[in-house]
Amino acid sequence: MNRRSLIKKVAAGVPLIALAGSIRAADEVFNGPNEKIISGPFEPTWESLSSYKTPEWFRNAKFGIWAHWGPQCQPEYGDWYAREMYLEGSKVYKYHLEKYGHPSKFGFKDVINEWHAELWDPSELVSLYKNAGAKYFMAMANHHDNFDMYRSKYQRHWNSTKIGPKKDIIGGWKKAAMENGLPLGVSVHAAHAWSWMEPAQRADKKGEFAGIPYDGKIRAKDGKGLWWSGIDPQELYEQNHPLSENSADNGVIHRQWNWGNGVFPPSRAYCDKFLNRTIDLINSYDPDLIYFDDTALPLWPASDAGLKIAAHFYNKSIKKNGKVETVIFGKILDELQRKCMVWDIExxxxxxxxxxxxxxxxxxxxxxxxxxxxxxxxxxxxxxxxxxxxxxxxxxGNFLLNIPVKGNGxxxxxxxxxxxxxxxxxxxxxxxxxxxxxxxxxxxxxxxxxxxxxxxxxxxxxxxxxxxxxxxxxxxxxxxxxxxxxxxxxxxxxxxxxxxxxxxxxxxxxxxxxxxxxxxxxxxxxxxxxxxxxxxxxxxxxxxxxxxxxx
The missing domain is CATH 2.60.40.1180 (Golgi alpha-mannosidase II)
Structure with a gap:
């Protein structure tokens, strides 16, 4: 297939995994979900999604407040903690050593176990935000750390109802949003756990722990007698794959955000699981907005999972409301993609x-x-x-403002x-x-x-x-x-x-x-x-x- 034909097919919505052998073998083409996907006028192609029209309620709302909250808030030491705790010599690494111990012994899975959200009162917080003028509320459903903040069928063990708070965080936020008459949004960031968590595969290069691997490759068999006995950490870390090109460069993750520039291709099973998790989230909690922390849609162009999620979300809204009343946010969009969803600028x-x-x-x-x-x-x-x-x-434009929440809620x-x-x-x-x-x-x-x-x-x-x-x-x-x-x-x-x-x-x-x-x-x-x-x-x-x- 020549380059011009390839570009035309990608523009029409055909994922690169089905076109380019350099990404992965033909027998690894993504083969669809287990969760029920609603059919309708929207199909999982960019051309079909481009008929989307932003609902008037969102255009009128203008201002929303976000709780970008999860287990990485437990250490109360800033963003990307679950990655940077594995970057030897970084401020977060040094803080982690002092607070928790070495990441070969106390990894991010153990940080999750420390998170209890014991003072969380979603009704009080959402009421406060409504009084501040917010017309919609956004809650984080998962971050790049791959931990689901809801009763997840597919992240069976690594979700907030099973580990950490043992609470349905999205369920609690949804109830509070409904009490206050606010549309509910969920932010989904987990598509990037595959490469984002790669530093967990490393080991210190110097000092008393030199050469001792961090906990990024451990399996269920390694947890005998520990709090996570019988649970596979790879369901969280997703590190049973080779490192991406230049993975030792801590900044390369930004250049590989669009699943290019040498990132190791995500497996079919990984894409399949992400699709099922996200469709399950939509079907179970019926959000009005979804924020994707991705270039365009999740996993694109390595997979068409994001396109299928978007088509399902819009078709579900048509079935419920007679027209599309839902919103998807995506980043770094080209001219066609800006017709398919709302462009988000971080x-x-x-x-x-x-x-x-x-x-x-x-x-x-x-x-x-x-x-x-x-x-x-x-x-x-x-x-x-x-x-x-x-x-x-x-x-x-609209303005979505995050108010950081402490680990205790x-x-x-x-x-x-x-x-x-x-x-x-x-x-x-x-x-x-x-x-x-x-x-x-x-x-x-x-x-x-x-x-x-x-x-x-x-x-x-x-x-x-x-x-x-x-x-x-x-x-x-x-x-x-x-x-x-x-x-x-x-x-x-x-x-x-x-x-x-x-x-x-x-x-x-x-x-x-x-x-x-x-x-x-x-x-x-x-x-x-x-x-x-x-x-x-x-x-x-x-x-x-x-x-x-x-x-």
């Missing part, structure tokens, strides 16, 4: 009004809870969160204060957020003029100069335009150049300018160059972003 923002709805996701701290961020008071402030929200919504008092302040601002100003659409331009000001470009996944967050009263973001609905001003004007006036007569963006001259949340009408004048608004009002408590409702 820790970053687009610099234009996107033609299709999108989402940014970020965190007020580390993705997994990190006691160092708490101790050093390095959380994002409510001010920063509101500025991101306004910027994202002005560009046709609580959030700390600093986080709680940030969440409550977000709610205070939203109670006054949410009219400029919910149900809105972008205006003709998304904004004006110095930050817009020098915006930092995105990298592949995003990651341009925090690279711009701080917002000021000269930075404005616009939204609109019901014939009104909202100007969100990112700081209090010290000279008593706001100048909006985009609304001057010469800009020719307004359909008619403004009739009224109101300070949202106060009901006060402000004095204004329009010249050729700008709309000037006079601020002869008392300075509000949350003065870092205020809203002008322009009619």
């Amino acid at each position: 820790r970053g923002q687009s610099n234009v009004i996107e033609p299709m709805p999108w989402q940014t996701d970020t965190c007020i701290g580390s993705w997994h809870y990190d006691q160092r961020i708490y101790q050093d008071k390095r959380y994002k402030t409510a001010k920063t969160v509101i500025h991101i929200l306004a910027d994202v919504v002005s560009k046709n 609580t959030i700390d008092e600093i986080e709680r204060s940030v969440v409550k302040e977000i709610g205070e601002w939203m109670k006054l100003n949410s009219d400029c957020i919910y149900d809105t659409r972008p205006w003709k331009v998304f904004g004006e000001g110095p930050v817009m003029a020098s915006a930092a470009p995105m990298s592949g996944q995003g990651f341009n967050e925090g690279k711009n100069k701080p917002f000021s009263s000269n930075d404005i973001r616009f939204t609109q609905k019901s014939g009104h335009i909202y100007a969100i001003v990112m700081g209090w004007p010290e000279n008593g006036n706001i100048i909006i150049k985009s609304m001057g007569k010469n800009a020719k963006l307004l359909d008619s001259a403004p009739q009224s300018v109101e300070l949202l949340g106060s009901g006060k009408k402000l004095k204004f004048s329009q010249s050729d160059e700008a709309l000037m608004v006079n601020f002869d009002v008392d300075r509000p408590k949350l003065d870092y972003a205020f809203v002008l409702k322009i009619v």
Whole structure:
């Protein structure tokens, strides 16, 4: 098969495993699920999925809160703990040695066993998030550590109902979301455990444990007399395969995220299990949104498992609602793929009004809870969160914010204060957020003029100069335009150049300018160059972003 034919078949949705012998032998082609998959108008091809339309409820919701919570929060030492504890000499490795012991004796499986979530109150937390203005709630169903936070048929032993908390975490979050009237999302990251956990196959190169393997290759027979006796750790670690090319390079995992660049191909059994696990999650918990931490869809293009999951999810929604009311998020999408799901940008923002709805996701701290961020008071402030929200919504986006949860299931008092302040601002100003659409331009000001470009996944967050009263973001609905001003004007006036007569963006001259949340009408004048608004009002408590409702 020539290269052009190969590209055409891949674009049509045929997985590379069925096309390229260099990936794996033809008799290893993925052969389908055991879980019931619902048929319907969507088929597991990119072309078929491209008829997807983002539901209006999601476009109107704008703001969601995420509990990116699992056993890696138990050490309270930041993100990717289950991988970095096996990186000799790293900060996490050194912390693990001090707290738990050597990873040849106390591996990540043992960290899971320490996680009890004894103070977790999902109803209280989701209620708090709803009061902060969240219109949907996301919970992590599994991470790259491969541990399921639900009653999993296919991760039979390594799930939260059997080990660790011995609780149905997703079940608890779902009940709380329903009590609060919020759509439930689940985030699924486990497709990458295959390569992400490869450092668990290593051994120290120096010191008293030099040459003694970590616990990444142990099997059930090695657990005799131990707490995990009779349970196979390979169901968790998935390391019964050769290392990927350049696996000793700790950064190569990022270049291999799209199942290329020398990653050792996942087996048919691994892909089959992932498909069954995820379909089981969908069928058992009926989520409204699924976040995939993958390039495009899980395991693509090594397998068509992700395409089958997406088609099932959309068809299931049609069967239930008569139309697709569900949302899938994917990263690093090409033009065709952005029609198939909602494009997610991690820790970053687009610099234009996107033609299709999108989402940014970020965190007020580390993705997994990190006691160092708490101790050093390095959380994002409510001010920063509101500025991101306004910027994202002005560009046709939604904002998903993670509030890190401690191992015991609580959030700390600093986080709680940030969440409550977000709610205070939203109670006054949410009219400029919910149900809105972008205006003709998304904004004006110095930050817009020098915006930092995105990298592949995003990651341009925090690279711009701080917002000021000269930075404005616009939204609109019901014939009104909202100007969100990112700081209090010290000279008593706001100048909006985009609304001057010469800009020719307004359909008619403004009739009224109101300070949202106060009901006060402000004095204004329009010249050729700008709309000037006079601020002869008392300075509000949350003065870092205020809203002008322009009619």
